[in-house]
Amino acid sequence: MTLLLAVARLLGALAVAGAAGAALSRRLHAGLSAGERLAWSAAAGLLAQAALYGLLLAIGVKPAAPLLLSAEALAALIALGVRGQGSARERTASPRGARSVASVIVFGVCAAAVAAFALQALSEPLWSNDYLAIWGLKGKTIYTAGAIPGRLFHDPTLAFSHPEYPLLLPLLFASSAASAGAWNGQALALLYPVLEVATLAAVFGFVRRRSGRRGALASVLTVALCFPLYRPVHAGLAEIPFAFFAVLAGEAFLEAARSLSPAVSGRAVLASLGCVAIKQEGALLVLLLAAVLLWRPGPRLRERCLAAASFAGPALAHFGAMFLLRGPIADRDFDLMLLAPGQWHLLPARFGSAAAAVAMHALAPAAPGLAAAILFLLLTPRSPGDRLVPVVVAQAAIYGLACAFALPSPEWLVRTAFSRICLALLPMAALVLGERWNAAFPLHSAARA
Amino acid sequence: MKADAIAAPCPGSTTDGTSSRRSSAAPSRIPHVSAARGDIRRIWAPGLCLALLLFCEARELSFHELSGRMALLYADASIAPDRARIDGSGFAFDRRFGVFLRDVAAIVPGDQPVTLDAPHDDPRYAFAAAYVLAPRPVAIGEENPAARVAAFYRPGPFQAPPGALRLRYGFVLRLR
Numbered sequence: 001m002t003l004l005l006a007v008a009r010l011l012g013a014l015a016v017a018g019a020a021g022a023a024l025s026r027r028l029h030a031g032l033s034a035g036e037r038l039a040w041s042a043a044a045g046l047l048a049q050a051a052l053y054g055l056l057l058a059i060g061v062k063p064a065a066p067l068l069l070s071a072e073a074l075a076a077l078i079a080l081g082v083r084g085q086g087s088a089r090e091r092t093a094s095p096r097g098a099r100s101v102a103s104v105i106v107f108g109v110c111a112a113a114v115a116a117f118a119l120q121a122l123s124e125p126l127w128s129n130d131y132l133a134i135w136g137l138k139g140k141t142i143y144t145a146g147a148i149p150g151r152l153f154h155d156p157t158l159a160f161s162h163p164e165y166p167l168l169l170p171l172l173f174a175s176s177a178a179s180a181g182a183w184n185g186q187a188l189a190l191l192y193p194v195l196e197v198a199t200l201a202a203v204f205g206f207v208r209r210r211s212g213r214r215g216a217l218a219s220v221l222t223v224a225l226c227f228p229l230y231r232p233v234h235a236g237l238a239e240i241p242f243a244f245f246a247v248l249a250g251e252a253f254l255e256a257a258r259s260l261s262p263a264v265s266g267r268a269v270l271a272s273l274g275c276v277a278i279k280q281e282g283a284l285l286v287l288l289l290a291a292v293l294l295w296r297p298g299p300r301l302r303e304r305c306l307a308a309a310s311f312a313g314p315a316l317a318h319f320g321a322m323f324l325l326r327g328p329i330a331d332r333d334f335d336l337m338l339l340a341p342g343q344w345h346l347l348p349a350r351f352g353s354a355a356a357a358v359a360m361h362a363l364a365p366a367a368p369g370l371a372a373a374i375l376f377l378l379l380t381p382r383s384p385g386d387r388l389v390p391v392v393v394a395q396a397a398i399y400g401l402a403c404a405f406a407l408p409s410p411e412w413l414v415r416t417a418f419s420r421i422c423l424a425l426l427p428m429a430a431l432v433l434g435e436r437w438n439a440a441f442p443l444h445s446a447a448r449a
Numbered sequence: 450m451k452a453d454a455i456a457a458p459c460p461g462s463t464t465d466g467t468s469s470r471r472s473s474a475a476p477s478r479i480p481h482v483s484a485a486r487g488d489i490r491r492i493w494a495p496g497l498c499l500a501l502l503l504f505c506e507a508r509e510l511s512f513h514e515l516s517g518r519m520a521l522l523y524a525d526a527s528i529a530p531d532r533a534r535i536d537g538s539g540f541a542f543d544r545r546f547g548v549f550l551r552d553v554a555a556i557v558p559g560d561q562p563v564t565l566d567a568p569h570d571d572p573r574y575a576f577a578a579a580y581v582l583a584p585r586p587v588a589i590g591e592e593n594p595a596a597r598v599a600a601f602y603r604p605g606p607f608q609a610p611p612g613a614l615r616l617r618y619g620f621v622l623r624l625r
Binding site for chain 1: 573
């Protein structure tokens with residue numbers, strides 16, 4: 001099969017998944033803009049594709065393309081047949097003004113940025129070490145074996161593949177390959193620009209709906225030009241998918257902090273599931289979001305608990321499911337023996353080493369951009385999106401603290417992973433930027449929207 | 450009542466005559482007027498910060514690579530996927546190893562464990578072997594009791610033992 005045909009078939013498979021996702025998630029689309037509906041449909045479709053694929057494997061059926069696509073279509077038809085408070089009557093009433101020159105320019109720049117990333121990602125087979133050793137290896141093994149072999153979790157020769165990592169990305173690779181009819185390690189790179197487009201749609205639609213068009217343009221431009229994240233070496237890794245689900249989780253969090261409806265709660269569950277199933281850091285994020293919702297002042301305890309449970313529940317459910325699937329597995333990235341009282345005397349040096357490494361390898365190279373972002377926050381008025389700021393800061397801080405326990409050394413983990421995993425938070429942080437921009441220039445945003 | 454109706458905000462309304470009436474009643478609702486008269490740092494500074502942030506991001510794009518990648522994509526479009534992988538960045542550390550793994554994958558059934566004799570001080574050999582030969586269990590540089598096949602990577606001149614299946618950059622022995 002030529003590359004062109006493989007890409008075309010995968011694009012078709014992803015379109016089917018997206019359409020199925022739109023049907024499955026329609027009850028969650030209440031009050032959303034078009035961009036947000038596209039993003040949530042993509043999230044639901046990808047999760048449903050992976051889940052159906054896993055289910056078919058679990059019952060001993062090797063999912064061929066017709067079977068998997070039919071299963072997705074059937075799930076969509078069942079969802080459409082279920083009566084309920086659909087989104088048709090609750091479309092957003094956001095104003096549709098004439099497109100300004102600025103909008104056209106920004107959309108053009110975003111399209112060019114996505115095209116550049118797509119070219120870089122698709123120009124050669126996925127090749128980064130983590131793809132070959134972890135995500136791609138598991139996905140290809142699952143696809144070619146037609147099962148989730150237990151040795152992925154218990155074979156000592158596969159210890160480098162991190163058996164403790166979640167399985168959503170390998171299942172996405174395997175299910176996408178199954179839907180397309182063949183495993184092609186170059187065509188699978190298409191997933192990444194598709195996820196980038198979905199992320200941009202989520203960011204733009206959310207900020208535009210909540211606070212105005214100009215801030216939405218600022219946000220979407222910030223995400224589209226985030227070439228430190230959208231670069232070819234990250235194609236095949238989990239950061240870009242995690243960034244997508246993190247944006248959705250951040251949006252659901254901000255909505256839940258304002259008012260918790262069944263649709264918002266459902267979106268929180270969907271986003272939370274995506275986050276925890278794609279990367280271990282996703283569990284940390286959703287638990288932080290849950291904690292903020294639980295302890296925030298104002299709403300009654302019942303509402304706060306419901307909001308927190310919408311995020312924490314999927315995390316706990318995923319943890320339980322993984323434990324049942326593979327049993328307890330130690331994380332080989334960290335030396336938790338350092339937490340023993342007899343080892344505490346080592347901690348100051350390790351924290352110092354981690355801090356120095358973060359300063360040298362992460363903060364120093366990013367200093368101009370970070371300074372610009374901090375200055376922007378200082379110069380603009382507060383906005384409802386500011387609730388995300390402590391979450392983003394805490395997440396990054398915990399990454400840094402965790403490096404103190406890293407194996408083989410704090411400096412090694414900072415140098416190889418810290419910047420990359422922090423970059424995955426930038427699209428979510430762009431939501432704050434957009435809302436701050438609209439708070440700084442509110443009438444301009446409303447007038448030109 | 451008429452003044453209240455005029456003063457009430459209309460969703461989606463643009464600046465028009467009503468806003469000028471509203472200005473005498475509630476000047477704080479027209480921030481663009483106060484912004485125009487306000488501190489210029491408050492207007493331009495956020496924009497400059499955003500521009501600097503976008504510049505810091507955008508400079509990470511390697512513009513000079515794009516034309517080369519276009520050519521690479523065009524070339525890969527007409528060759529087999531395994532050939533494209535051997536020619537790509539994944540095997541830049543040792544392309545002969547990529548050819549060797551392709552040959553091993555072609556002759557060893559997909560469910561058979563393989564013991565691989567290849568450099569084990571560089572983890573890229575293990576990563577590449579595990580991926581290319583998947584779903585076959587692969588052990589590099591150590592015995593795998595379940596393995597029925599042993600593959601020996603020899604990038605230079607070599608003498609294959611009797612009974613071995615000779616490949617371009619090594620040979621394969623059936624253990625049992």
